[in-house]
Amino acid sequence: MEATTLAFSASPFVLPTQPNRPAFNSRRPATRVATKMIRQSVKTPAAPPGEQLAITPNNFIAQTLRAAIADGTLCSASPVAIFYDLQVLRHNARALRAAFPDNTLHAFALKAAPFPRLLEYFKEEGIGAECASVVELACSEAAGIPSENVIFDSPAKTNEQLMYALKRGFHVNADSISELKAIAVLRDECQSTSTIGLRVNPQLGSATIAETFTASKACKFGEGLREKRDDIIAAFERYPFVSCVHVHVGSQGCAVDVIADGAKAAAELADDVNSRVGSKQVHTIDIGGGLSVDYFSDVACDFDTLPRLLRERCDGLFKYRLMTEFGRHMSAKTAFMAAQVTALKQSGGKTYVICQVGADVLMRPVYQPEKWAHRLETYDHAGQLKQSRSAVVEVGGPLCFAGDIIARDRELVMPTVGDWLVVRDAGAYTLSMHMRHTSQLAPPVFGVERDGSRCLLKRGETIEDSVRFWSA
Known part of the structure; x- marks a missing residue:
């Protein structure tokens, strides 16, 4: 397939010894129960250190983000994208x-x-x-x-x-x-x-x-x-x-x-x-x-x-x-999604992180948070994984209803406006369940090879596409 070569480093991809895994806050017993339920039905042993084929390492995500930010694939005009690890x-x-x-x-x-x-x-x-x-x-x-x-x-x-x-x-x-x-x-x-x-x-x-x-x-x-x-x-x-x-x-x-x-x-x-x-x-x-x-x-x-x-x-x-x-x-585990952070705010004793993805692509985590959840990671405006202080936050999306929250009481490394939230394991039942509320545009989807080449799997929806959908 036709591919575009990106400016990735030549260093080999290896798993980090301590992957960044934001924890669920203990004040959310329902979410902890959901974690337990899903774990009980998955009895797979952990991948050995250095395994590069079966899971996506964090530095692959970082290099993919850096390249996408550098060439304008991810920017304020295109604030969401999905990337498959081929x-x-x-x-x-x-x-x-x-x-x-x-x-x-x-x-x-x-x-x-x-x-x-x-x-x-x-x-x-x-x-x-x-x-x-x-x-x-x-x-x-x-x-x-x-x-x-x-x-x-x-x-x-x-x-x-x-x-x-x-x-x-x-x-x-x-x-x-x-x-x-x-x-x-x-x-x-x-x-x-x-x-x-x-x-x-x-x-x-x-x-x-x-x-x-x-x-x-x-x-x-x-x-x-x-x-x-x-x-x-x-x-x-x-x-x-x-x-x-x-x-x-x-x-x-x-x-x-x-x-x-x-x-x-x-x-x-x-x-x-x-x-x-x-x-x-x-x-x-x-x-x-x-x-x-x-x-x-x-x-x-x-x-x-x-x-x-x-x-x-x-x-x-x-x-x-x-x-x-x-x-x-x-x-599911072959892809991640990146969404730009556009606002931070305090309300009622809670910290809200507002980003550009919500129930439009993550419908199940919004409507049934006790049963569905994705790991979230924070990357800075240049695409580097952040490992600074964390806080318990609500992560909200762009849809115009109060329940558009993709993560509740979630411990997350604090972003700043312009940073990127990475949604892990986003390769299934995300964009395929796209919701039209407030006419959020469907994001582009890419396939990425480990050598840094990238191909377009689905172009992002345009304003004209959305208007055409709603028109006679």
Whole structure:
């Protein structure tokens, strides 16, 4: 890909021995509980000293910032940007592929970060695309991902959307038995070559974040396996073109053993279907995604524990071809976001740090701070990590409502106006959840190599773009 070389130093990138990790203030017990909950579902050992592939070192961030500030990419006219560490992204893709059988289709969940140019890097590593809308399907096409490596999942598909996918030969996971009836008609109309799956809900219990858990007893996703097992098996008999069982139990806050239990339930269902029909009608199991990320440290993502648990608990799963749909685990820790500090103020005994990013890009930390949080670090106006005195502050964004606070009672190295706040682990569910309130412009997104070269993954939104969005 075309890249721009930046003026980085030639020194090797190594991890700092004492990374700057702003702590959560002890006066915030809810936030401390959230930290504990997420840590309990991530059991990855710390990366060894000097590891350069799996995590982004602080001096890489500093050099990226210095170069972006020096060439005007970051400035008061462009006060927010997201930077992906392409080395970590490649490492994650290769680690995932190495952990599973060679014939597994790994599809990156575009809802985490749907940039076509980012998808091109995944494509180069043999990763496909999991899409939850027609626009995401179009993004996968723009990235040149082969149709056989694209999965279409959505709990609400119109006939037109289904036809879009079926005509192109994408794999389609139906979310209900009634949707299979529509697919049966449409696939004949267009003589589709698409493979078809049915999503089931194994109804396993609960997780630490209910809003992202999709295997509870009552859930809008899939057909309930405990309640409708006979109906589900009958649907496979009625529609012999359905060759895949799809299960996706959740996302952040979902323990890895629960994901394994969901995959085991899918394999048992596939065995029952094949036994009932007397042939290997089901030959593929889509185990979904859902691996959590440790947002509170530099612990690298772990792609080995899940397949190990799967072999221990359900080795029969591996007689089927597998699909995976990891998003957050693939990209969250591959990027950081920089936002300029524009004001400091005191109010009601609290110190407020006002910066140029808020709920427009960090929606979940604003609306559910007890469940979602990102590490914040302070860099000076030239892009150097600050390590001076810290204070407990509120970090507010630019949106025009009082709750636009991305960090509450957070211990932070004090910035001055013009400094930069770095939001760590910002590679998933940040810009992809962009909110239009007060028409804040979507920031540019860049990919950065360890040698200092940089490419544009997504241009920043302009005032004209925003006006066009709101216009007739």
